[in-house]
Amino acid sequence: MKSPIRPSIVFFDLDDTLLDHKSAETRALQFVHDAFSPISEVPLDQWIQSYKMINKGLWDLYGAGKITRKELHYRRFYEPMNALGVGEDLNKEQLKELAHIVGKDYMLNYRHHWEWIPGAKEAYDQIQEHFPTGILTNGFAETQRLKMDYFQLWDTAERVVISEEVGVMKPHPKIFKHAQGAYRPEDVLYVGDSLTSDVEGGTAAGWRTVWYAPNASNLEKLQAPAELVISDFQELKSWLL
Ligand SMILES: [Mg+2]
Numbered sequence: 523m524k525s526p527i528r529p530s531i532v533f534f535d536l537d538d539t540l541l542d543h544k545s546a547e548t549r550a551l552q553f554v555h556d557a558f559s560p561i562s563e564v565p566l567d568q569w570i571q572s573y574k575m576i577n578k579g580l581w582d583l584y585g586a587g588k589i590t591r592k593e594l595h596y597r598r599f600y601e602p603m604n605a606l607g608v609g610e611d612l613n614k615e616q617l618k619e620l621a622h623i624v625g626k627d628y629m630l631n632y633r634h635h636w637e638w639i640p641g642a643k644e645a646y647d648q649i650q651e652h653f654p655t656g657i658l659t660n661g662f663a664e665t666q667r668l669k670m671d672y673f674q675l676w677d678t679a680e681r682v683v684i685s686e687e688v689g690v691m692k693p694h695p696k697i698f699k700h701a702q703g704a705y706r707p708e709d710v711l712y713v714g715d716s717l718t719s720d721v722e723g724g725t726a727a728g729w730r731t732v733w734y735a736p737n738a739s740n741l742e743k744l745q746a747p748a749e750l751v752i753s754d755f756q757e758l759k760s761w762l763l
Contacts, residue, residue, distance in 0.1 A: 525750075525761050529730060530705055531680065532649055532762070535714030536659040536669060539734050540642045546635035547574075553631040554599075554624050560609040561624070572602035585691040591662065596621045599628070629665070636672055645755035646678075652763060656681035658701045658712065660691045660719065692716075693723025702729070711749075713758065721748045732758060 537543035548570060555561050555569050577598040583589045589597070600621035603609060609617050649655060657679045659666050663686040670676050683701040685691040692698070702710050707728030714720025715734045724731040725747045733748035734755075743751040752758050 523761065525711075529653060529711035530709035531654045531656055531711070533656040533658045533681070533701060533710060533712045533729075534646065535712070535716065535720050535734075536657055536666060537661065538639070538715045539713060539720075540639060540646060540657075541669060541673065542637045542639050545637065546632050549635045550628050550632035554628050557627065558620070558624055560612075560620070561603065564606045564608060568606060569602065572606055573598065576601045576605070585660075585694075591686070595625050599624045633665075633668065633672075636669060638673070639755075641755035643673075645759050648759060649762060650678045654680045656683070656701065658683045658692070658697070658714075660685040663687050692719040693726065695723075695727055698723060698727030698729060702727070711762075717742075717746060721746055732761075734758075 534540050551570050551573055552566060555564075555566050561569060580589065580594050580598050580601075584591065584594045596618065600618055603617060603621060603624075609620060612620065646655070655678060657670065657675060658681075661684060663684050666684045666686075670679070670682060676682070681701060681703060683697065685697060688697050688700050690696045698707075708730065710724075710729045711732065712720060712724040712729050713732040713734060714724070717733065717735075721731045721733045731748045732750045732752060733743075733746050735743060735746070735751055736753045738746070738751065750758075750761055752761075
C-alpha cells in the first residue's frame with residue numbers, strides 16, 4: 523500500500539528509530555560494571571535492569587521539570603548503586619562522588635557504540651532525496667548534536683529540534699509546534715519508535731505518524747493511532763517512495 527498523500531516534510535526520531543541507542547546503552551553499562559570494582563560485585567543483569575528502571579523514572583521527572591539535568595546525570599547511577607548495596611563501605615558523599623565519575627565514564631563509553639538501526643541509513647538516505655527531512659529528538663543537546671555530527675545528518679536535515687534546546691520534551695505539544703515551523707501540521711509525517719512520545723505526541727499535534735515497532739504485538743499495532751506501523755525500514759520505503 524502506498525501513502526495516499528505526500529507529506530511536505532518527514533521528521534525522524536533519533537534514538538531507537540534511526541540509531542540504536544539501546545545497544546549502545548547496554549554496552550556502556552556493561553563497561554562501567556566491569557570497570558568499577560564495587561559495581562562489578564553485583565550481577566550484570568541486575569545492574570542493567572536497575573539502572574534502566576531508575577533512569578526511566580528520572581527522565582520522567584526531568585521531562586516534568588522536577589529535577590535538573592545535573593541531578594539526572596548522577597542520580598541515574600547513584601540510585602541503582604544505592605539500591606543494590608554497591609560500595610556499602612562508602613558514605614553518602616563518597617557514593618555520590620563515585621556516581622559522578624561513573625556517569626562521566628558511561629557517557630564517554632556510550633559514544634563508542636553508536637550504530638544505525640539496520641536498514642535505517644538506506645531508508646533515510648533515499649527518503650531525503652525525495653522529501654525535506656527533519657530530526658526531532660529528546661535528549662541532552664550536546665550528546666544529540668554529537669550524534670548528528672557522527673552520522674553526518676546536518677547536511678541533509680532541514681530542521682533539527684532537540685528537547686533540551688526547546689525546554690520541553692516530547693510528547694509536550696510545544697516541541698511539535700516548534701518543530702513544524704511554517705509547515706501545516708497535516709503536512710508533517712513523523713517516524714518514531716515511542717508510542718507515547720512520538721505517535722501519541724505527534725497525533726495530538728495534528729501530525730501524521732509512522733510507528734517503528736519491530737517488537738510490538740498485533741494488538742498493540744492495531745490499537746496504535748499511527749497511520750502506518752512498520753517492523754523494518756523497507757516497509758517505510760515501499761509506502762513512501
Ligand atoms: Mg526513540
